[in-house]
Amino acid sequence: MEPNIFKYVWHHSRPEQLFILLLVIISLPFYYFSLNLPKQIVNQGIQGQGFDGPGATQPFFRLEMPFGERFFGEPVLLFDGLSLAQADMLTALSLVFLSLVIVNGLFKFVINTRKGRLGERLLRCLRYELSDRILRFPLPQIRRVKPSEMATMIKDEVEPLGGFIGDAFATPIFLGGQALTALAFIMVQSIWLGLVAAAVVLFQAFLIPRLRRRILVLGRERQLTARMLAGRIGELIDGAVEIHANDTTNYERADLTARLGRIFKIRYEIYQRKFFVKFLINLLAQITPVNYGQVCHIFLSIMKFY
Template identity: 35%
Template sequence: MTGSWFPELHTLAHWAAGRLGTDYDMGAPAWVHPLMHLILVLAPSLLFVSILALLFHAARQALQRHERRGPRRQTPARIGGLERNLLRQILRNTRRQQVGLLLLSLSLMPPLYLSLEMPKQIVNNVLEPSADPAEVFGLTLSQMQMLGLFSAIYLVAIALNGLGKYSLNTCKGRVAERLLRRLRLLIYRQWRRRPPPHRQNDVVQVLGAEVEPIGGFAADLIALPVTQGGTLLTILLFMFLQDPILGAAALTVLPVQLVLLPYLQGIVNRLSRERIRAMRVLTRRLAGQLAPEQSALLNIRQTAASLRELERIRYRIHRIKFLAKVLNNFLTSLTPFLFYSLGGYFVIEERITLGALIAVLAAHKDFSAPLKELFRYYQQLEDTRIRYREVLGFLIEGRGALVEGATEPGRV
């Protein structure tokens, strides 16, 4: 038995299960014990350690940035009309719209919970052959009438959730496009103020691919973490209300995801910076070929070298991104195994109802989506910061100034 090998772990798992109101004894199947140890002791401990490690890493990076800055220099608060800080720039232009997006995001949570609760109520209270007539708001409803009522409530819930998401995404698109137009105008005006010899040829690249993700992130700044985080917490709350241990099982693989995915994202961030610089080099070389005195053979060789470098960087980005996606999908698929095995055991032991287990399985199908979106939000945040720093570097290029956290123009 596992308990004879790790008595402290076994005792702690029994204590945690008892505190959650789902105690189990030595008569349980042998495979139940290691699963309980994993869900109630090992996974929470790893989650706590992972969160501490992430906080320590964030604090160390902030300290390193502060040390690199050194003594505070007299630098302008804005560069070409843009704030030096990405979040400050977004909030300066979209503060009121962000409040509206926040309220719209919060309004999605009640219909979501209803859409999770209604299937369980239908299975447990309507589809049971021995279900008795129920009284609702003073009216006695038959089994068939209850089925129609609960189905109508479910339909209204998913319709409200769909309409709310449509309204939210429409508002997000408006916010993104308005901010993007302002950014492009500011950059264009700054570029036009320079004498023609000092106007960079890669302004088209900056106004296009480099600025566009900033507008998209501005729309997601508050709405995405509130919507997806609220969805995650709503689903998690629903799971815990059905059975606390199954709710804890949904968090089993989270510690591994918290450590592994940010590490891979750090590699992608570094490659993204290299890709931006390589694309600018290619743009400048192509623009330089407009001069008739340039050697055709030299131009071909330089262009081919730039294309090879760009291919190498983009291929490495694809490899890392797909590796992160495969690992995340595999880890997410492990959780239903716990639901089927441990949840099935609880149903057989009549500790939970079949309707509750079905509802938990259905909820977990939607549980992984907001988690992936939150990880994507973190990736988008880091990528947008990199792009914003490069845009600021473009604006101050040739003026001898440096952007906080940005690389010097031309330095690889």
């Protein structure tokens, strides 16, 4: 079998992965448009920015050629738009925003459904391959393995891979694309706020993976400990007659208590570290406006000084 899980996923699901990635790329422009519409609804539709009088109108859905002014010296209009009053503009912008919300929701629905279907299909193939390899074991090797451990590996330990397989390529590109789109939108609105947000994102990209390394190690340790526990329980069931005959039930209870305590300590440390990482991510996300405000305050103070 392929030792690298990413290569295994890509080898067995390349067409489906490419289709999902195509959907992700197509969804990004709609996501960008949905970011700017609330601002237009508030400024134009509610506050009436640009409407000088009661009967004033503004063009709606006016289209200009991108970079037309740079190449031709003046803006190149592709569509003059529809002249709408303030109330009509508010209605039109609200309907467009609602349409974009529905479109973005449909994109997420289709992408997540395709990822789930892909993950379950590859999970079925992976379980079949593992079961097939067990059938190829030589008889001496089969006698040495514990049936309960093999069953746990194929049934339970492989289960999380179903979600990972669907997310292996699509989710990083989807979330990364949305993050870059949002960052580009922030840059367009305010270059300083965009730089502060970019600095926070880079700091997260540097710090968070290093904090998660220990969590990954603990996760592997938990899997191995749970696997050994399953094997031990299988041994107890197989040797129940000998255990009762030799009256070693208290010893077996003590051994189970020690194993369960070990699993508890591992899981508790995982929870502590995982939720600390989440706390840190939320803190950095909320502290961005504060940092921006401090930067603006320092800049204005310097300008007043000079």
